[in-house]
Amino acid sequence: MVAVTRPETTLAVTRGAYRLLAEMAYAPLAEVGLPNGRRADLMALGPKGEIVIVEVKSSAEDYLTDRKWGEYAPYCDAFFFAVAPEFPMGLLPEEPGLIVADGFGGAVVRDAPRFPLVAARRKALTLAFARLAAFRS
DSSP states (O other): OOOOOHHHHHHHHHHHHHHHHHHTTOEEEEEEEOTTSOEEEEEEEOTTSOEEEEEEEOSHHHHHHOOGGGGGGGGOSEEEEEEOTTSOGGGSOSSSEEEEEETTEEEEEEOOOOOOOOHHHHHHHHHHHHHHHHHHO
16 A cells, blocks of 8 residues: 555645536636635635635644634635545544535535625625736636
8 A cells, every 4th residue: 555645634624625626517717715814725716606614634743733723704604625535534523514526526515604795895805806816827
């Protein structure tokens, strides 16, 4: 059996979560900078203008040493963790949504609670998202 490295796990989970979001009619982007200086692993714009942020966790160590995910809430309507199938799910808090993913796709195991953004912030984030997407193409 070949050991999978943490970067390989991160890449696979990110790819699977990205594909899942696209299947759900969201337009995802990876590595999106936020106004507070943080970087979302995935940010997606939904068909009704909703904004979702997904934080990818590749291992228990990754989760336990990186607690910045609480700072994403002001910039999304819903927040999810995305993890590999073998991730110890009991470590994760129950409040955020949960996606289990691999390199081929994913599934929403627990939906995220929705906290609608204020209209002005939604407009600013949507414009920034659109500009980022345009510059990447």
